[in-house]
Amino acid sequence: MGSQQNLRTPGPTPLPPAVREALAHDMIAHRGRQFATILRACTDGLKWAFQTQHDVVILTASGSGGLESVIANTLDPGARLLVASMGYFGERMARIARAFGVDVVQFDVAPGQAIEPDLLVDRLRAEPNVQTVFVTHNETSTGVLNPLRELAQAVRQVRPEALLLVDGIRSVGSVAVEPEAWGCDVIVAGSQKGWMIPPGLTFVSISPRAWERQAHSRLPRFYFDWQQARRAADEGGTPWTPALSLFFALEVALGLMHEEGLAEIFARHRHLGQYTRDGLADLDLRLVADPRFASPTVTTAYVPEGVDAKKLLRSLEQNHNVVLAGGQGQLEGKVLRVGHMGWVQQDDLAFVLHALEVELNSAHTFSSGSRR
Amino acid sequence: MGSQQNLRTPGPTPLPPAVREALAHDMIAHRGRQFATILRACTDGLKWAFQTQHDVVILTASGSGGLESVIANTLDPGARLLVASMGYFGERMARIARAFGVDVVQFDVAPGQAIEPDLLVDRLRAEPNVQTVFVTHNETSTGVLNPLRELAQAVRQVRPEALLLVDGIRSVGSVAVEPEAWGCDVIVAGSQKGWMIPPGLTFVSISPRAWERQAHSRLPRFYFDWQQARRAADEGGTPWTPALSLFFALEVALGLMHEEGLAEIFARHRHLGQYTRDGLADLDLRLVADPRFASPTVTTAYVPEGVDAKKLLRSLEQNHNVVLAGGQGQLEGKVLRVGHMGWVQQDDLAFVLHALEVELNSAHTFSSGSRR
Numbered sequence: 047m048g049s050q051q052n053l054r055t056p057g058p059t060p061l062p063p064a065v066r067e068a069l070a071h072d073m074i075a076h077r078g079r080q081f082a083t084i085l086r087a088c089t090d091g092l093k094w095a096f097q098t099q100h101d102v103v104i105l106t107a108s109g110s111g112g113l114e115s116v117i118a119n120t121l122d123p124g125a126r127l128l129v130a131s132m133g134y135f136g137e138r139m140a141r142i143a144r145a146f147g148v149d150v151v152q153f154d155v156a157p158g159q160a161i162e163p164d165l166l167v168d169r170l171r172a173e174p175n176v177q178t179v180f181v182t183h184n185e186t187s188t189g190v191l192n193p194l195r196e197l198a199q200a201v202r203q204v205r206p207e208a209l210l211l212v213d214g215i216r217s218v219g220s221v222a223v224e225p226e227a228w229g230c231d232v233i234v235a236g237s238q239k240g241w242m243i244p245p246g247l248t249f250v251s252i253s254p255r256a257w258e259r260q261a262h263s264r265l266p267r268f269y270f271d272w273q274q275a276r277r278a279a280d281e282g283g284t285p286w287t288p289a290l291s292l293f294f295a296l297e298v299a300l301g302l303m304h305e306e307g308l309a310e311i312f313a314r315h316r317h318l319g320q321y322t323r324d325g326l327a328d329l330d331l332r333l334v335a336d337p338r339f340a341s342p343t344v345t346t347a348y349v350p351e352g353v354d355a356k357k358l359l360r361s362l363e364q365n366h367n368v369v370l371a372g373g374q375g376q377l378e379g380k381v382l383r384v385g386h387m388g389w390v391q392q393d394d395l396a397f398v399l400h401a402l403e404v405e406l407n408s409a410h411t412f413s414s415g416s417r418r
Numbered sequence: 419m420g421s422q423q424n425l426r427t428p429g430p431t432p433l434p435p436a437v438r439e440a441l442a443h444d445m446i447a448h449r450g451r452q453f454a455t456i457l458r459a460c461t462d463g464l465k466w467a468f469q470t471q472h473d474v475v476i477l478t479a480s481g482s483g484g485l486e487s488v489i490a491n492t493l494d495p496g497a498r499l500l501v502a503s504m505g506y507f508g509e510r511m512a513r514i515a516r517a518f519g520v521d522v523v524q525f526d527v528a529p530g531q532a533i534e535p536d537l538l539v540d541r542l543r544a545e546p547n548v549q550t551v552f553v554t555h556n557e558t559s560t561g562v563l564n565p566l567r568e569l570a571q572a573v574r575q576v577r578p579e580a581l582l583l584v585d586g587i588r589s590v591g592s593v594a595v596e597p598e599a600w601g602c603d604v605i606v607a608g609s610q611k612g613w614m615i616p617p618g619l620t621f622v623s624i625s626p627r628a629w630e631r632q633a634h635s636r637l638p639r640f641y642f643d644w645q646q647a648r649r650a651a652d653e654g655g656t657p658w659t660p661a662l663s664l665f666f667a668l669e670v671a672l673g674l675m676h677e678e679g680l681a682e683i684f685a686r687h688r689h690l691g692q693y694t695r696d697g698l699a700d701l702d703l704r705l706v707a708d709p710r711f712a713s714p715t716v717t718t719a720y721v722p723e724g725v726d727a728k729k730l731l732r733s734l735e736q737n738h739n740v741v742l743a744g745g746q747g748q749l750e751g752k753v754l755r756v757g758h759m760g761w762v763q764q765d766d767l768a769f770v771l772h773a774l775e776v777e778l779n780s781a782h783t784f785s786s787g788s789r790r
Binding site for chain 1: 423425427429430432441442444445448449450479481482483514517518519608610616617639641642643658659660661662664741743
């Protein structure tokens with residue numbers, strides 16, 4: 047597809063030529079009418095992809111900054127937050143919340159599992175003081191997509207007034223979300239995922255209920271203050287100097303997404319997820335994710351017994367120009383991860399699977415004990 | 419100089435062609451060896467331009483995020499911070515500190531004035547509990563460059579152990595700083611200023627004394643945690659996904675700066691500052707800055723009595739493709755600001771001065787009362 051590498055990590059993802067051209071645009075004044083027009087187009091395009099009429103603010107930071115903004119804008123010191131975690135990125139949210147003095151109740155499931163709505167109901171019933179719930183939509187470390195609609199229903203059933211915060215960094219733009227219909231108060235996305243642009247921007251959708259909470263929440267915030275972002279956007283700008291190049295790119299990428307169509311984008315990701323899982327299974331690789339909740343954007347597979355994961359990844363890059371990702375947290379060294387989101391077609395993944403087959407059949411990779 | 423516009427705001431600044439080409443580079447994995455090499459080159463280049471052996475961390479955020487990182491990493495709730503402010507950006511630092519629960523003592527000088535070292539000595543003597551001092555090196559709203567070396571001496575004289583925090587966003591890279599020799603513990607810079615790349619990265623130099631403070635300071639932080647940034651950099655990466663395109667651009671821009679030479683860059687900025695001030699004075703425009711402390715990177719001038727500043731800026735853009743900036747804070751509507759930093763030569767500014775002369779001589783701009 048014209049890329050130098052077949053970059054198939056779960057973000058950053060490859061850039062279409064029109065996006066790369068937009069990135070090379072010269073600077074403009076960030077307080078002028080030209081930027082106001084771009085910001086409006088980006089905001090409208092994001093609301094379309096988030097399928098929401100909620101406000102969407104754009105912050106210059108990577109996704110972790112977006113997650114920090116969620117904590118800083120919705121919670122009080124010592125407030126009780128239920129973090130339903132499926133792995134590495136759920137853990138990260140718990141770490142951010144603890145760093146800000148939030149009282150985190152962590153609810154973990156085993157790697158590869160989704161959160162069961164019934165268990166969330168039970169857990170919430172046992173936690174009468176929890177008014178805020180966090181879930182990861184798509185856990186990239188394991189390749190699991192939570193049943194977000196059902197989890198949101200579970201929250202509404204037990205605690206209708208609670209705030210539901212969602213890490214949608216590896217889902218929104220590639221997977222359907224319906225913030226209003228499901229009752230998701232806050233959803234965070236990251237620019238280097240399905241959006242086909244580089245890292246450096248994070249997008250946050252904010253419900254009226256979340257705005258009410260924001261007005262009274264007392265954690266310190268400045269750079270990540272949503273109210274400042276909304277007020278500046280109403281006047282055609284951002285409160286602090288924005289990463290202009292990424293806005294140029296985002297406007298173009300949203301145009302490409304609009305041409306393809308949202309339903310078509312979601313269907314393509316579902317199809318490519320299935321295609322990747324089938325291909326990996328054909329290579330006798332065991333998938334980490336419960337097949338009922340396998341992710342449309344990333345697939346995590348255990349490397350076979352005796353195979354050195356790092357060596358396999360290196361061979362894929364050196365011999366085939368295929369770049370995949372390794373494991374994170376407790377899965378480090380045990381798995382490989384294939385990203386299939388953003389600017390990706392079946393041929394790209396066919397090539398990845400072919401390269402994997404070649405390397406797995408090669409004796410060189412079966413030597414984890416003899417490397418050093 | 420090949421730019422579409424003659425963009426002369428005090429940031430963002432125009433991009434050299436090689437930088438624009440670098441921005442268009444396709445994505446790479448941010449946990450691989452290629453990025454580790456780029457990160458190392460960028461960090462080394464920044465230390466060269468900061469003229470320091472202190473650690474320099476690179477954060478994905480605009481300069482205001484860098485300033486927030488300074489507060490969050492060095493202070494405790496309720497700690498007393500002396501903010502010596504020359505205007506809008508000094509005010510911003512005071513706002514950030516207050517948002518984080520810091521006890522700010524603000525020490526203001528009139529617009530156009532620098533901080534007098536003697537007055538800083540007096541003020542510090544009157545504030546025995548202040549262990550942290552903040553100064554803006556270059557106040558962009560007024561075009562004043564503080565005598566940083568002398569101010570640092572003043573701090574060391576009264577309170578040798580205090581931490582000196584510096585907003586160097588509109589100076590470092592274009593103006594000399596000597597963190598060790600002067601005793602500046604923390605200096606923040608921003609990518610869209612003299613560095614010739616887009617906004618979205620902020621650079622922070624951190625002294626051993628600042629690291630000691632950081633280890634014990636108790637304000638909440640996660641995304642902006644310096645320790646996480648340093649630890650990840652030691653391993654060839656960043657703690658959160660970096661704005662890769664801006665790193666590609668930074669490596670190239672630092673190469674261009676190295677070719678020109680640091681002494682030459684500083685001399686060019688000093689010369690262009692003088693050239694701009696002389697040219698504006700020839701047009702009978704009154705400068706805001708005390709001439710003893712006029713900035714080498716930005717010049718602020720009052721618009722003549724009866725001239726509508728917004729209309730003047732619009733005419734410059736429409737008729738000459740020259741983009742300048744208006745006033746901020748209490749100077750809004752009263753001044754225009756000319757940026758002369760980064761990728762700029764005398765011809766660019768000659769053109770700005772010519773365009774200004776044409777517009778000031780035109781009857782259309784002398785009509786602030788009759789606009790609406």
